[in-house]
Amino acid sequence: MSRPNAQSMKPATAAKKLDVYLPATPADFQQNPITRNELAALQADPPQWLIDLRKNGPHPKNLVAAKLGVSIAALARNGVGTALTTEEINELVEENPEWLAVEREGYQQVLREERRLKSLRADQAGDS
Incomplete structure (x- = not known):
């Protein structure tokens, strides 16, 4: 090559x-x-x-995670180590296993906290 x-x-x-x-x-x-x-x-x-x-698909892990609304680490923690097709992703969403619901909520909390901190930093930068 x-x-x-x-x-x-x-x-x-x-x-x-x-x-x-x-x-x-x-x-x-x-x-x-x-x-x-x-x-x-x-x-x-x-x-x-x-x-x-x-x-x-099959879609790479970053897209699988985005389509499921979780992190790549959440996929690994729950045994989703390979690429998934659109059909497989849709089946997971439809089944909504407990791990997916828990990981989605945790991911949303992380995103909310990141937005809060970004806003706080912007406010502090504006005050200086």
Whole structure:
């Protein structure tokens, strides 16, 4: 495999920028460096495989966590260590297991506290 130059990136980096799960991408995408121009073209006019991956998954952990309204750590704590498809995410939401309800509430509390602290810091900065 050729080493990416300054104008290209590893497939894992490109997959992250595209918000897709790398092992689910085509082999050609996984095995070759992606140039910035190729990435821009994929973003501007996504091929069918990219459209399908974004719609149906499997989705990377960060998107699974966002769709479920929990943290990535919450997924790990509750045994969700792999990428999930949209269908699997929807099933989890529908089932709403106790761990998901608890983790969602905890995550919302963390977000509320972060907003409170941000507001407090902004107020303090405005007073100085």
